[in-house]
Amino acid sequence: MSRTEALVRAAVARHNRRVAAVCTVTLSAAIVAWCFAYEIFTWLSLLLASVAQGLDAKMPRHLPVIAIYIGGALFLIALALRAFPRDERAVDRRSWMAVLSDVVLALPRLTIAAWTNLTAWQRLSKGEFEHATHLIDHLREQPVLPVAQLLVIIPDKPVCRRIVLALQLAQLVELKRRQGVTALALCTPTRRRLMRASSVSIRGRAENRLARADGPHHGRSAPRRRVPPP
Numbered sequence: 308m309s310r311t312e313a314l315v316r317a318a319v320a321r322h323n324r325r326v327a328a329v330c331t332v333t334l335s336a337a338i339v340a341w342c343f344a345y346e347i348f349t350w351l352s353l354l355l356a357s358v359a360q361g362l363d364a365k366m367p368r369h370l371p372v373i374a375i376y377i378g379g380a381l382f383l384i385a386l387a388l389r390a391f392p393r394d395e396r397a398v399d400r401r402s403w404m405a406v407l408s409d410v411v412l413a414l415p416r417l418t419i420a421a422w423t424n425l426t427a428w429q430r431l432s433k434g435e436f437e438h439a440t441h442l443i444d445h446l447r448e449q450p451v452l453p454v455a456q457l458l459v460i461i462p463d464k465p466v467c468r469r470i471v472l473a474l475q476l477a478q479l480v481e482l483k484r485r486q487g488v489t490a491l492a493l494c495t496p497t498r499r500r501l502m503r504a505s506s507v508s509i510r511g512r513a514e515n516r517l518a519r520a521d522g523p524h525h526g527r528s529a530p531r532r533r534v535p536p537p
Contacts, residue, residue: 311447312440314500318477319429326427334421340414345374378414385415429473439470443479443493447501451483451490 352370367373388408431439438461445460446452452460461467471491474480479497483490493501 309440311443311501312436314497315436315439315443315474315477315479318479318497319431319473322473322477323428326424330421330424333417333424337414337418337421340417341378344414348374348377381412382415382418385412385419388412389419427476429476431470431473435466435470435473438466439474442470442474443497443501446480446491446493447498451485451492454482454489454491457491 349366349370353366356365356367442457442460457467457471458464461470471480475482478494480491481494483492
């Protein structure tokens, strides 16, 4: 395995670890939030029952089933609304319906976010890692590569898209706009790591050559110079 391929594999693995951590935290927060919402729903139900029946009020028997139905309905509504794109830009004023929907659908959207974050997980095959390594090596020699020329390096268009996306998410490459042309380039930290690895490799080979030149030749030690007696 070359140094470039090891760098690509380590970057993709580091990205996947971040994705797993974010998904775990999001799912844990969603579970805690649902439990807290159920406790509030239980308290409000008991409060309303106390107002209606007085001190003899009891917890409704089918309250857990009702809570599950309400949560499921909100979850389905949040899924249905995902089909309609929203404008995420901040505005000065919002309608009360938009504010109410954000509050009511906060938990379902948090639960859905745990799954959507998992879609960022990148899984490349051995051949795709080889293509990614070849692309990184090409970008190291040619700093800027127009997007239109990507298919020359990776002819398969779906594979090319998957590899470029994985390298972008792993923060190895980035898209730049220069003179009206969208091009692919190495990120600055990636270029520095590659240059550092190349310099270390070159220095190591030079030291090995010097060690071989100064060492014994053909398994025999160098002859000692005799010093004439005084």
